[in-house]
Amino acid sequence: xxxxxxxxxxxxxxxxxxxxxxxxxxxxxxxxxxxxxxxxxxxxxxxxxxxxxxxxxxxxxxxxxxxxxxxxxxxxxxxxxxxxxxxxxxxxxxxxxxxxxxxxxxxxxxxxxx
Amino acid sequence: xxxxxxxxxxxxxxxxxxxxxxxxxxxxxxxxxxxxxxxxxxxxxxxxxxxxxxxxxxxxxxxxxxxxxxxxxxxxxxxxxxxxxxxxxxxxxxxxxxxxxxxxxxxxxxx
Numbered sequence: 178x179x180x181x182x183x184x185x186x187x188x189x190x191x192x193x194x195x196x197x198x199x200x201x202x203x204x205x206x207x208x209x210x211x212x213x214x215x216x217x218x219x220x221x222x223x224x225x226x227x228x229x230x231x232x233x234x235x236x237x238x239x240x241x242x243x244x245x246x247x248x249x250x251x252x253x254x255x256x257x258x259x260x261x262x263x264x265x266x267x268x269x270x271x272x273x274x275x276x277x278x279x280x281x282x283x284x285x286x287x288x289x290x291x
Numbered sequence: 292x293x294x295x296x297x298x299x300x301x302x303x304x305x306x307x308x309x310x311x312x313x314x315x316x317x318x319x320x321x322x323x324x325x326x327x328x329x330x331x332x333x334x335x336x337x338x339x340x341x342x343x344x345x346x347x348x349x350x351x352x353x354x355x356x357x358x359x360x361x362x363x364x365x366x367x368x369x370x371x372x373x374x375x376x377x378x379x380x381x382x383x384x385x386x387x388x389x390x391x392x393x394x395x396x397x398x399x400x401x402x
Contacts (some may be wrong), residue, residue, distance in 0.1 A: 209389045218391040220297075220381050221335075266335065270389035276324055276340040276348060277385050283334040 179204045183267045183282035184206040188291050190257055198252040198285045200241075200267035210234075210243055210250040211279070215264045224252075224265070257289045293318035294320060297382050297394040298317040302395030304401055310355075310369040312397050317363065322384040324365040325391065326357055377401045 183200045190196060202210065209228045213221040225234030230245035241252045250267060267282040294317045304310060316322055326338040337350045339357035347357050354373060358366045365382060379398050383391040 211390070213393075218396075218398075220396045221383075223390060223392065228389060276325075276342055277389055277391075278325075278337065278340065279389070279391055281335045 178269055179208070179269060179280045181267050181269055181280050181282035183265075183285050185249045185283070186264075186286035187286045188285060190287070192259055192289055192291050193256045195288075196252075196261070196287065198265055198267075198287070200250045200252065200282060202248050202250065202267075202280075203270050204248075204269055204280075208271070209247075210241070210268075211239055211268040212239070212250070212252050213266040213268060215266065215284070217263070221266065222271045233259060257274075257287075259291050260287050262289045293384070293386075293392070295382060295384055295394040297380075297397050299338075299397060300395065301398045302400070304372050304399065305375040306374055306401055309369045310327060310367070310372050310376070310399070312380055314367075314394055315363055316384045318321040318365070319384070319386050321362060322386045324359065325383040325385075326365065326367050327381040327383065329396075331378065335381070339367070366377060371399045374401050 180203045211226045212224040215221045215226045225236040227234040227243035233242045239256045241250050263287045264284045266284045268279045271278040296315050323342050325340045327335045340348050341359045355369050377400050379396050381396045382394040385391045
């Protein structure tokens with residue numbers, strides 16, 4: 178079956194540091210890939226997505242490129258802020274399955290210190 | 292535009308008591324609806340999904356149940372809560388897309 182593996186946290190950074198969160202996946206076919214962000218006490222928000230190989234999703238300074246050859250979708254941001262402290266989830270769409278289900282990674286907690 | 296609501300936002304219940312959590316979506320018709328649970332410090336676990344009124348698919352066996360009495364209403368229930376039911380419950384929707392949109396969540400504490 179499909180699976181998503183992302184680096185375990187917590188990841189602690191100083192403000193303006195470079196952030197990378199690794200995400201690799203196993204899937205049949207060509208799923209869409211997502212990054213969701215969860216701020217403390219809130220639901221998940223879609224951060225960015227990519228629907229095919231070599232697509233780059235970007236939003237709020239975050240970027241991720243759909244790499245089919247390495248089955249990866251790593252999230253990057255060049256200069257983080259304290260407000261980026263959150264839990265980040267990588268996910269893929271379960272194409273062909275009933276209900277348009279998503280498969281999520283375990284989440285990576287990011288803490289940015291001033 | 293579409294919005295998704297969940298209530299209550301927070302709930303504290305004793306073991307063995309019943310549960311009813313509600314999720315409603317506005318601004319769309321015939322969405323797919325989902326219930327997830329997030330235990331403390333853990334990832335997301337899909338509990339139920341629904342592709343239409345009265346159509347419920349269960350992903351994991353447990354003492355929870357779901358119902359969809361109206362097109363844009365999704366309810367999560369239990370007859371007797373367990374300590375292990377504590378967690379953050381999230382509802383999500385999607386429409387003709389692989390992108391799911393999440394509600395604000397309900398934090399349930401079972402004592």
